[in-house]
Amino acid sequence: MADHVSGKRLQRAELARHTGCNLETIRYYEKTGMMPDPPRTASGYRVYDDAHISRLRFILRARELGFSIEQIRGLLELVDGGTQTCAEVKERTEQHLADVRAKIDDLKRIEKVLATTAAQCSGEDIPECPVLEALAS
Amino acid sequence: MADHVSGKRLQRAELARHTGCNLETIRYYEKTGMMPDPPRTASGYRVYDDAHISRLRFILRARELGFSIEQIRGLLELVDGGTQTCAEVKERTEQHLADVRAKIDDLKRIEKVLATTAAQCSGEDIPECPVLEALAS
């Protein structure tokens, strides 16, 4: 059989450590509804499981990728499913998709410029730096 | 000859309109040193040129891509050149490059999931949604 590991229960500091999240941010995300209110022990301590870890990691990474709280809320609603029709989901998914692809394109341009810069910059003074020109157009 | 267009002088509201930036954010970026203090008219009005537009666009897009103010400051220092040695520039560029590539990878994973979701979601109820699983690992 599989091991018993997926039943692990964590408390808040452990969840923070597993995800790299600030301790207080977890509470903030619960207060604002991004994270579900976790079950509590008899004495009121929050208990988390693997699903909480996944969801929190997703939120944190999405934030690092420049999605706003509202956008992430939208993505999570897709995940959470529920009240929306399939047509709505499809439309919103494609909206997000366009957004993501635009980000990828921009990042690729930045990547190219940085790679070029790094290559050019092999011992000499930096040349007329083309970073701004490449990115700001 | 080339045209005379590159000598255009803008004031703050025009710069905001050209870049989609909030009017006040421009002043904020000047106060915090991301944007240079622009020249002023005799009566104290700020005047901007094309270089300001480029730099501001870069900052705005970098923010949308999830770079922190400090990271952008780092990127701009590469552009601004000045006091640093070529070795420093190279190292920092490669650091940024790794960061950018990680973002691209993550966004591509999100893209894939969203595309799959959009494809699956063509008239039926949403299946067990794999978004979290794909992203949170």
Add this chain to the structure above:
DNA sequence: CTACGGTCTGTAGTAACTACAGACTCAAGG
């Protein structure tokens, strides 16, 4: 020359966290 729109500064408000204060819980040690 005045109306009205744009700009100036400083300051106050908002979003998304982040830190702190004081009370409670709980496992370990004596």
Add this chain to the structure above:
DNA sequence: CCTTGAGTCTGTAGTTACTACAGACCGTAG
């Protein structure tokens, strides 16, 4: 059993990165 220290609880206050507003000044069209 009792203490002690580390972890948790709540509410609230502080920080960062903007965003909006107030009151005074500028500038140009009628």
